Amino acid sequence: MRTRCSRKRAASYDEVIESDDSSNNSNIEEDKNGDTSNKKPKHYAPTGSICEVHNLYQTKPDENGRTSWTKKVPSNLTSPAENSESGQYALVVRNVKCYDGRRNLRLFSIVIQSDNLKQFLAGVFDGYPGLTMTLERVEFKPPFKPFVHRWEAFCTSREKVTDPTTRAHVDLLYRILEEELRDVISRKRDLILNGVITHDLLWTIFEPGQVVFAVRAGYERAFSFSSGEHHCQSGEFRVNARCVDWDGERFGFRPSNFAIPEFGGTLPIASLPVFPLGYHGQEEAVRKRLVERGALWEAHKGYHYKQYEGVSIGSFMGQEIKFNIKGRVIIDTEAFNTFNPDESVGVSSPLCKALDDDKRLLATPMVRGYSLKDKKWLEFYLDGVRDIVWDSRAFDSLVLPQGQQNLKQLILAFAKAQSKQLDVFDDVVQGKGRGIIMQLSGPPGVGKTLTAESVAEVMKVPLYVLSAGDLGTTASHVEDAMKDILRMVPKWGAVLLLDEADVFMEARNSTDLARNELVSIFLRLLEYYEGILFLTTNRADHIDPAFESRIHVSVRYPDLDTAARRQIWTQFLGTTPGFSSEQLESMAAVPLNGRQIKNVLKTAHLLAREQESELTYEHVGVVLNLRASNAPTNGVQNGVH
Template structure:
């Protein structure tokens, strides 16, 4: 046997060991070898080629019209770089200060900036620069002559073909589209035909808000393929300059962008219109007609995965930024109890019900409690309560217990307080929190942290399950009560608890409840008052005092009275007449017969 070869330890020799790719085998696969290839060609770009102002790479052409076509152009002339630096200023992806500047087919920058290129060439006075520019012009004009002529002819007629779609989309240009039924403007970043779908897919830039700052964000738009020519303004996306009312569209979008900008941060508003959310990457749409809390930061916190991650943040927006701002705002629909994306055009200021608290029907003996509740509300809304617990952060909340049968005004009390304070009312039922200790604790942590952030009034309806007296046999319920007590200890907002069984609450709650208000069953007088208030001045004249007395005799609670009137209104509207006692009587008779 021959003597075995001894190798140095791995990585110890300070030299380069070159390997070379082999030619493909019959299956098209390659490998690596130490053998130096014997079919190499000397590099074409060297000291000799660097002498020339331009290097033009030519490729074989198979379209039957010419033998060669230009593959790419390398600009080496300093005069040309300076000249093109002005012509191509602001064009994305081009840096004319580089030692080696290369343009590749189909030479999009020259197609998009052809007019500027020709005008600059005609105005060039320096002799040497002019000669270099003419040299480049001759090469590029011969290569792009047909494309530019076709583009100009199409645009002059307001149309475009699919294969030349890219010629009218210049990077950095404002483009227009209708998204979700709303006019939108974007900045065109890039566009290419998708080989699978055949669509002209566009990467577009616009202005977003992530809850704390403004910045740029990107979206994908697309133009489906089409045969022959299409009017430019019929495309799903097209440059704004081609819009017949481009000046008006620009002005309106800037105004909308300013309104959108003004709604950054926290706002409590009325909303009517479309809204949407996402589930498993699918868009789910809603129609919302309720009060909403606009709060993008909270939206991000409570919707992990749906948050906006902006690029290149901006301290202040210009009109150019407002033009391309999204119309979408994010927040919470209080009635629907959903985190949603809304549209700025559906937002309106709230019309406050100044008489909400006056219309609250309380037993005569408890009328003074109205003033007490009102004092708490005003104190909380103005933050004038300076009393705090010994431990910082404890005891800052105001907690009221409202007990009594359904439909006697418990919920209306909370609504009236929120209306006086002009803050959101966050309504929560025990079922919304879950039944296990862990889910209840997690839900309460979220809600009890966000409600004070909005300065909202929290109404926990039917809270008996969390307040019933603890006992030695029901450990699961005991845990729920203990968790709820601990959470209340650090709550800093205004909280209403409603209960149908106040006599069964745990004694530990007595020290935490500031006011306890018990609502008895409605009597004839209070029921008559509720009928009167729900009818209001607009319809009260159509009812006699005797008819109101008769309605007060009906043993209905406030919620039932409201539902009867709502149904009677629908009946009157269907008949095209004013609401009368007869309509109400018809609904009451139907109710009795059922």
């Protein structure tokens, strides 16, 4: 049965229900003397069942400034001032009492009601953020910032109006504003004419949407001004602006904030920490430089493998830290956000995939990525990014053991096939066993690490080097670290080198459960790795048998013989003159590994530089004899005679 909503029925309830203005929730009805002894219950309709509006009104504040609510209509209400009568006028000007001693009334707001005037102002304020002149009600309030910012355009457009009605409405508004803004406009003109500004009038030169200029960390920057205001407590003028940035998927805006400290008198506009670009003495040159840099920055979206030298920005416990970086980096904002979520980059108001010059002008000079040497996610300055100069002879100069030289081509073929995904073979379980794993074993300094480095160099891909120290030795830490790395490295097409992997590959036993868990986790992760992995170990005889089925190529490096050492000496010396064949034979006879040979030559170069001479056989001999004199007594270390 449908319920009829009638005013008559509601009125009958009002006759039954009575209460005073206080919030009395009692359901007991009193008699005239306040006696509740009869205890007559009040009768209420079900909650929400009466189809009427029950109005409540705010009371006057009490002595503590607190208010409540009552059913009584306030007695001092006045009729609304804006009605059909006021709607006839082009402008409605609201005034309030003024107590500054100079005038009785001051403007509170101006309401624009004339359609002709709205159309005129739409042209004046074209592109001015936050104004929509097609609204039915358009209201401006002091200090009338849009008119101060566009006063010249307002006056110029006023002179061009030909329609009599529009001109009359514009003149009406002009007379009101000219009287209100006369002092501010006059002061602003005088200050700008002299290239200076006072702190209290800073707001007059900052127009929303305007390009502003600042130097941050020594780099010229351009921003789009959003808003500015004077801070009451500090007295500084705070500027909110935006720059163009890249979040790994799209271009957009990121906020930037500035503060202009309070100052007395006047300051040159161009000396402010941030100021409109139009006041820069070399505006066109600055624009050209920033647009060119923005175009270069735009080209670095996505993934790039580069060389970097300079200062970079990182974070530790929420604090910005600077690092001096010299080495190869991977520029990849998407990976930066994925694997470094605490410092992720976000943008708002997405832009088109291709920027125009106006947006390139506002582009940040920063790119984000990963420093391979330092193993840190960092922000890099674009001017420190360079193309990598590849060593095309790196793989050719790799010295492998006698009888295994053909393995160089096999290793390179495996790596290239995996890189180009030529090997389409997959395991029975999809995604399993798709990587290429190569084990390099042998004593230190015989070329294990150099093999991985040479493969990466000739393939022109990143080399990501890991050690047990980077991963930890507990199963949970290793699993968490390896999961990210095994996702990240194939994404970049990089070569992964796990140096000194013995701790993860040692044979399992029945007593060391923690070690068994570590090895088991490492085995499982290797099954699903899809990239190129080099494992180096000094203890190949002690690895778990389960690794044998997962390793595609295994190379065992013996100690270097005389021929291998001579080849290494020759390669390190390069075109250095002054070394005869007999001297090379003498140096090669000293039982050193490749790393030791490199260190000897480095020390000899320092000695030669100190003596301000070219590197000679005698310098090398001094270092080798010094090594021989400090050699352990239980070993034999020959010097050069």
